[in-house]
Amino acid sequence: MVVRQNNSETGATQIIVKGNRSVSWRANVILAASLGAVSALIGGGMAMYGFWVVLTFAGLEFLFVMFCLSKVYRKMGYTEVISIQESTLVVEAGFDKPESVIELSRHWTQIEFDDPASLFEVGTLKLESSGRCLEVGRLLNKSEKRDLYEELQRCLGLKQTKLRLIS
Numbered sequence: 001m002v003v004r005q006n007n008s009e010t011g012a013t014q015i016i017v018k019g020n021r022s023v024s025w026r027a028n029v030i031l032a033a034s035l036g037a038v039s040a041l042i043g044g045g046m047a048m049y050g051f052w053v054v055l056t057f058a059g060l061e062f063l064f065v066m067f068c069l070s071k072v073y074r075k076m077g078y079t080e081v082i083s084i085q086e087s088t089l090v091v092e093a094g095f096d097k098p099e100s101v102i103e104l105s106r107h108w109t110q111i112e113f114d115d116p117a118s119l120f121e122v123g124t125l126k127l128e129s130s131g132r133c134l135e136v137g138r139l140l141n142k143s144e145k146r147d148l149y150e151e152l153q154r155c156l157g158l159k160q161t162k163l164r165l166i167s
Helices: 025-048 052-075 142-156
Strands: 002-006 013-018 079-084 088-094 100-105 110-116 124-129 132-136 162-166
Touching: 002 142, 013 142, 025 052, 079 142, 088 124, 100 124, 100 132, 110 142, 124 142
Parallel strands: 110 162
Antiparallel strands: 002 013, 013 079, 079 088, 088 100, 110 124, 124 132
């Protein structure tokens, strides 16, 4: 998800890039609990016939599903805030708070977007300035990366940037 905001006080433009959390954490817990209940019912039925080991694996399955859901939910909380000011471009990235802050010179910044022809690849979007290279929008799909590329072009006022088609 790509959202653009203008700060009227500082005159800076902020582009907020987030992963798409399609459901809340509560909905994830309800999903896992319903799967766990079905597994417990089946495991309980099997335990009544003497297959006690099935009940143990049903519990392990529930724990594994909860672990996987929590990892994915946490990863989709990764946020990048790209602040475009008069002379600088600041990229802040992190999960709950900015864990890394990288400042680039706005006038020397170039955008490179590798747009693969394959439907199954999303490509990479990079900001390059003064020998530094930074990949942005890792959690975005192909069309969202293209939108971010065009938005960055507009905000930076770039006419010619590198757009590479990979076959």
